[in-house]
Amino acid sequence: MYGASVDQSETNSGDKRPTLVDDPKALAAFEQRIDREETIEPKDWMPHAYRKQLIRMMSQHAHSELVGMLPEANWISRAPSLRRKMILLAKIQDEAGHGLYIYSGTETLGISRQQLTEELLSGKAKYSNIFNYPTLTWADIGIVGWFVDGAAIVNQTVLAKASYGPYARAMVRICKEENFHKKQGFEICAVMARGTSEQKRMLQDAVNRWWWPSLMMFGPSDKESPNSALLLRWRVKRKTNDELRQRFIDMTIPQAESLGLTVPDPMLKLDSVSGSYAHGEPNWDEFFQVINGNGPCNRERLASRNKAHDDGAWVREAAQAYAAKHDLSPLRTAA
Amino acid sequence: MTTENSSTKSGLVAELPLWEVFTQPPNGAPHEHAGSVHAADAEMALLGARDVYARRGNVVSLWVVPTNMITASVSQDNPAFFDPMDDKVYRHPQFYKSPKGVKNL
Numbered sequence: 001m002y003g004a005s006v007d008q009s010e011t012n013s014g015d016k017r018p019t020l021v022d023d024p025k026a027l028a029a030f031e032q033r034i035d036r037e038e039t040i041e042p043k044d045w046m047p048h049a050y051r052k053q054l055i056r057m058m059s060q061h062a063h064s065e066l067v068g069m070l071p072e073a074n075w076i077s078r079a080p081s082l083r084r085k086m087i088l089l090a091k092i093q094d095e096a097g098h099g100l101y102i103y104s105g106t107e108t109l110g111i112s113r114q115q116l117t118e119e120l121l122s123g124k125a126k127y128s129n130i131f132n133y134p135t136l137t138w139a140d141i142g143i144v145g146w147f148v149d150g151a152a153i154v155n156q157t158v159l160a161k162a163s164y165g166p167y168a169r170a171m172v173r174i175c176k177e178e179n180f181h182k183k184q185g186f187e188i189c190a191v192m193a194r195g196t197s198e199q200k201r202m203l204q205d206a207v208n209r210w211w212w213p214s215l216m217m218f219g220p221s222d223k224e225s226p227n228s229a230l231l232l233r234w235r236v237k238r239k240t241n242d243e244l245r246q247r248f249i250d251m252t253i254p255q256a257e258s259l260g261l262t263v264p265d266p267m268l269k270l271d272s273v274s275g276s277y278a279h280g281e282p283n284w285d286e287f288f289q290v291i292n293g294n295g296p297c298n299r300e301r302l303a304s305r306n307k308a309h310d311d312g313a314w315v316r317e318a319a320q321a322y323a324a325k326h327d328l329s330p331l332r333t334a335a
Numbered sequence: 336m337t338t339e340n341s342s343t344k345s346g347l348v349a350e351l352p353l354w355e356v357f358t359q360p361p362n363g364a365p366h367e368h369a370g371s372v373h374a375a376d377a378e379m380a381l382l383g384a385r386d387v388y389a390r391r392g393n394v395v396s397l398w399v400v401p402t403n404m405i406t407a408s409v410s411q412d413n414p415a416f417f418d419p420m421d422d423k424v425y426r427h428p429q430f431y432k433s434p435k436g437v438k439n440l
Contacts, residue, residue, distance in 0.1 A: 041410065043407060043409065043410045044410045045410075045411065093390070094390075097386075097387050097390055100370075100372070100387050101370055101387070104370040104371040104372070105370070107353070107371065112350055113350055113353075113373055114349050114350040170370070173369075173370075177391060316351060316375075319351070319374070319375035319376070319379055320351065320375045322375065322376070323375035323376040323379075326376075328375070328376035328377065328378075329352060329375060329376060330352045330354070330376075330377070330401030330403070330404070331352050331403075
């Protein structure tokens with residue numbers, strides 16, 4: 001790894017110790033670089049809080065890609081056609097790849113893959129709340145592609161301009177691949193919307209269940225988001241949570257209308273002047289309940305990840321044993 | 336959970352070695368850094384790099400290099416290290432005088 005080493009305890013998101021103090025001259029120079037829109041690279045000086053917040057954001061993002069495979073994997077064996085099954089497999093493979101791009105980027109900040117993995121498997125690390133909801137019907141797979149990947153694209157398109165080079169580059173790579181995820185989801189929904197009344201009912205039910213959790217993907221309201229101001233100032237974020245949420249709503253409502261679907265928000269109203277939709281607030285109590293481990297699937301997701309990791313242990317051990325036996329490990333030849 | 340993976344029975348390390356991955360596109364552009372993979376040896380690193388960074392084609396060549404074998408410049412030293420030495424004006428074509436009327440110089 002080519003990042004500067006860092007006190008590992010800093011990466012604990014629950015760490016309540018006082019923040020380390022940065023050299024004011026170095027901080028000023030850093031902020032000037034940010035203002036000049038320069039990209040920050042792994043070996044560059046950066047404030048402690050910048051490194052810490054990036055590790056938090058990037059690792060949560062990587063974990064989300066990995067855990068995000070689980071609700072979709074639930075439907076591989078039950079996809080309604082071979083075509084749908086191949087698409088779903090390819091999409092899930094992409095999610096694994098996307099997780100790895102971001103883990104790779106996170107490691108440049110001086111945290112090891114081993115530690116990132118342990119934080120996920122122990123339940124200490126967070127991942128996107130959305131994946132703690134169950135995929136009950138085939139319509140859910142359509143909605144996950146359309147809403148969940150759609151929301152992720154809104155988020156990632158902006159993150160592709162983040163000030164930290166490895167994060168931005170991983171986002172560019174992901175955005176290139178991800179558009180098919182949303183389109184295949186919308187296609188599933190469009191087919192069901194033209195189907196039997198039972199299929200239409202099933203689709204509307206999926207919209208009703210996924211709408212609010214999808215809006216929560218953008219994170220708490222700006223008023224409740226303690227890290228936002230600093231992240232915006234350092235251009236890790238370039239739009240606030242509420243701005244991105246609004247962009248997603250404005251994009252998605254006309255698409256829903258085109259399929260004859262409604263979203264479960266009685267407050268929703270098009271403002272003909274701004275072209276934007278006024279909308280209700282997600283249930284933030286539910287958001288914090290789920291993030292603290294009490295969602296419908298939190299335990300199941302963690303158990304599945306742990307099982308996958310444990311079941312793969314023998315592969316990692318065998319690969320190492322082979323490399324050791326034939327003297328192939330780079331750790332042996334390197335100084 | 337993962338404790339058995341952290342143990343080092345028979346000399347196993349907790350984390351597979353890290354390799355930097357470079358990919359070359361088919362249009363003749365040079366290899367470019369793509370990211371990294373963990374793998375026990377070079378062959379496994381190459382297979383992992385193919386699956387992660389060349390999944391969608393558009394790659395004609397892959398390099399994997401043990402991360403700890405790369406020596407990188409130190410960005411704090413950039414101003415001096417990458418000094419363009421602009422005082423060497425004679426490295427630019429504008430430095431030279433040519434007789435009028437001579438073309439294609």
